[in-house]
Amino acid sequence: MAKVERTQPLQAPKGVSEYFPDRSRTFEHVRSSLITAAKNSGYELIELPVFEDTELFKRGVGESTDVVSKEMYTFEDRGGRSITLRPEGTAGVMRSVIEHNLDRGQLPVKVWYSGAFFRAERPQAGRYRQFYQVGIEAIGLNDPEIDVEVIAVAERAFRSLGLKNYHLEITSLGDRESRARYTTDLRKYIATLDLDEESVKRAEINPLRLFDDKREAIKSAMSSAPILMEYLTAESAAHFERVKELLTALGIAFTVNNRMVRGLDYYTGTAFEFVHHDLGAQSGIGGGGRYDGLMAELGGGDLSGIGFGIGVDRCVLACEAEGIALPETLALDLFIVPITPASKTLSVTLAEQLRDRGVAVDMAYGDRSLKGGMKAADKSLARFSLVLGDDELASDSALLKNMRTGESRSIKISTLADDAENIFE
RNA sequence: GUGGUCGUAGCUCAGCUGGUAGAGCACUCGGUUGUGGUCCGAGAUGUCGCGGGUUCGAGCCCCGUCGAUCACCCCA
16 A cells, blocks of 8 residues: 555544443443333433523523533534533423423423533543433422432433442422522521632532532531521422432432532422442432422423433443443344355345345455454354355355354255244344 | 643553663464364554654653543532
């Protein structure tokens, strides 16, 4: 081959996660397991744009949040509109539900989504600028039973992956009334502390944030702060009691974390988080909660809802950290190895005929040796292999080899496609 | 966004106090004419992340830059 002048190779943009073979198999398995859990509880697909009107996130997620104030990919399109790459899924779902009147029928509306999300953060293992989530939303009912169903879907999803080393934390963020009274008292308490400038700033935006600080000094300073749980209205408290009761009835283990902080403004009432133990700083593999007032904020009816987002990237890391093996799936039924020019034509046409009948077929291309072709067959994880040469062409018969057992049986080539159903079942 | 660590073949890494690169795995071919997974043999493969600088000479030193990673922050 002639020497080609080398040009500077391109790199993927900073902080994006990419999945290619063999690791993409794990990604695919994780994502489909998460989706299956949602479908099994009656959730239906909602497929939405990855970019939205910037206003949606400002109003929905909240301008005071870090996500909106400093992590969004926002740009102007050619029509001068301000567009933002979705940093999360719930706001878009609400917008679509309102826009298409999905809430006019039977309630709750139950949907699932899956796709890429974008946040311009400093990347780290488990924290990417383009990341993948599977999420569900149940909209229109404020029943503790739904809360528990949503949590159970996530729990079942993790269990179906074989994950063990994680736990569930829940809390109640209370309704608007509870929260207002609480925040006032919490601010008063924080004002008595001797804090650094940055912490004061953070507390001004959201006083709850200080509960999340990793530094020992702040932790101990906050240890005697007032607790939101004690400010719940009777109604909120009863709702939360019922959620705990049902989780216990279902045998779903949880701990109540009354210092839990959620980063998005819209959460109210039940909130939860699944934390994995082997992931370092980015340990939340999924989380969510109820959001009263979000729909009304976005111009829809005043309906409540609850949902979660599960991080696909982090679940992949969690599976790897726990050493979970992928289920043995043989993707291919047959791998054909042609060893002469004439048999190549036959191989190509035979492969197409079989594929038309739903048999998964691949074959060796190029001029490979028999040994090389068989090696490729082995690597392909196909159930059967078939070597085709001039002898086979002449006699219309070939040896179909079971790659698992090593046994071969003679088959007629000309009728292989028609008998495919029996042979490959 | 702040601070620390790291960046050598597809992968995991070695490379002594500076003298222009190696191992294992993977890959390709072969081990008497056409059957893989074990074993044996042979072979191919690198702008030493990128750009400057110091030096007779840099993968090794200095500066910058890009990227990854760890913690903070944030959260999926």
